[in-house]
Amino acid sequence: MATTTILYAALTVGLTGLIAAVILYFVSKFFHVEEDPRIDLVQACLPNANCGGCGFAGCRAMAEAIVKNNDLNVAYCPGSDTNKIAEIMHLNAVLHEPQVSTVRCNGTCEHAPMKSFYDSALTCAFANTLFAGEKACPYGCLGCGDCVAACQFDAIHLNPETHLPEVIEELCVGCKACANACPRKVLEIRDKGKNHRRVYVACNNKEKGAVAKKNCSSACIGCGKCAKVCPFEAITVENNLAYIDYHKCKACRKCVDECPSGAILTVGFPPKKEAPKTEPQPEAVAEPAQA
């Protein structure tokens, strides 16, 4: 008795499955959508983080746009394998300089002491509407981590000591998601530069020098010394704020020594060679004098 029940059940289910499979087969044939197989291939070359940094809704949308327009210039994803996409599309690869997110604020607790304490919703977007920030700089980093939340590559983290975000260069693809999330545009996407060496102004403050300096010892005061010393005309001073054009900058670091408030930072230079020269310079001079 029991065996027949099992047999009937198995037969019924099996038969239903078979009929359904046949129906599904014909339906799928009938309603088949012709899709360019290259879309899948292109999508596979993208990071599939759906960050939206390219301007499309997601990686799939970008892949569709590339295939549809048959053009690599419609969108650029720094995290993608451009050469492989070019191979799939039988097009010439477009050369892009690798880019990285740069934090243009040096308002550490040391440089810009906390003036108030914020304990509301931890989002920069809201803090920005409420007040000038814990460090009272109306242009600097708020330290609530909207950029950290926006990063799909785990490349940006808040340093609990400085309350500033730090970018892990190896992981950052330069997708602009963090720059778009920052309500104060503190983050900028800059070229990684030759040998990953770059020089940038770590300040976003457009106030007059004395006002800016009141809240942060490391603020750019717009004195223009860096612009004068730059042999490549890469530095412009606008609204009391210096800006280094990364296309023109040759990373000679003349401006770094010239800056009176230490607002120009360098990345990627060998530390041993240069660090003792610039930072503990007074000591180095003092010692021989004593001897």
Add this chain to the structure above:
Amino acid sequence: MENTVASIEQRIEDNIKESAREIKKLSRKTFHMGGVHPDANKFAHSAPVETFPLPDEAVVYMTQHLGSPATPIVQKGDKVKVGQLIGKAESFVCANIHAPISGTVVKIDQVADITGYKKPAVVIKREGDEWDESIDTSLDIIHDIKLKTKEEIIERMKDRGIVGLGGACFPTHIKYMLKPEQKCEYLIVNAAECEPYISTDNRVILERCEQCMIGIEIALIASGAPKAIIGIEENKPRAIAKLMETVKRYPNIEVQPLNIKYPQGAEKQLIKAITGRSVPNGALPISVGCIVNNITTMYTIYLAVQKNKPIVQTYTTVSGRSLRPDQCKNYRLRIGTPILSVLQSVGIPEDTGKIISGGPMMGKAIANLGAYTAKGMSSLLFMNEEESARGEVHPCLHCGKCVSVCPMGLEPYMLQTFTELKRWDDTEKYGIMNCIECGSCAFICPSNRPILDMIRVGKAKTGGIIRARNAK
């Protein structure tokens, strides 16, 4: 006249208990959707208004109202008198700004306000206290209304920089500029003062009741309404008794006691409580035939019309749980007075966690104590550490308390979630733009979720999207 006022005062003093009993008997109204009951903490209720000493230097912000900043019309080195125009309103939603002290303009600069952001301001160094000649500085009550027509009164309001002193600082004259098809049926005077701690309206009623009534009479002419109703919460029995006595001589004015409930002082809720009418979403009170103004605004309208006096001073309650009862004060202070000097005059308690400008429900924590007072700064509150500390945030329980207290019938927890998920089409669909930001949801939330904060983020973002769409 003085006699009658004095006798009323006496009668109230004699029969305060009796009048309190009488008020209990009166029919009280309220709005029915949502609302919360925070502790009233009206410590400064019986503290008479004191005039705060004039500051040596006043910093007058050009944005003391809702809308675009006024344009400074004085130069460095100019001599100004109290009440002289120094900031001119050049766009539609804007209000004139007048010199609060007499002296020399030291500079016109960007000065950080309570948020820490820099705002254009005029800095005046004080020399004596000389008022502009056109202003009547006497305390005599003038009963005969000097301006007879609606247009004249509205023009005077605009000229004297009258803004709503309930907190939002919306330029008052705009409310009275009705389109031809609009008709005002009720002038509603807001004396609800539903925010805890604040007691300036209460003091203005007790000390300047007659003037307020004349101000209401003037506003009645300006609005064309046949009747004015003063809405006042029942926790101010003295003020109600005083109003009841005074309105007997003003047939067009009525007093309506209200149950205690927050946010009764919000425009739409007050209209609902008093007239039973609901203002449609996205519409102004005039669409249901109402104009709402605060009682202190009525007093300033009286001053503007009868004495030609602009807003140069504000009524500010300084209060807090950590202060002794005798330290809680009501000040009449000039605009541009350093906030710190006001705070220091009562003594800053040691356990202060936050200092708030405005009420504890809708006010803002002051991020920059070096800022200066402005129009509509109705209170400065010391919140102790325990009070101001935010509890640990827990996940949403979906208990629905925020939904039950929302006076606008919204679903705050949903709005918060949608904002976190950046689903801007859903925030719009769920009516985020109707939020009046009263904070009832955040007040009641058992999980300490920053609901209002997130709704504000969502509201700003959604508003931007809607404006961009409409501009297309």
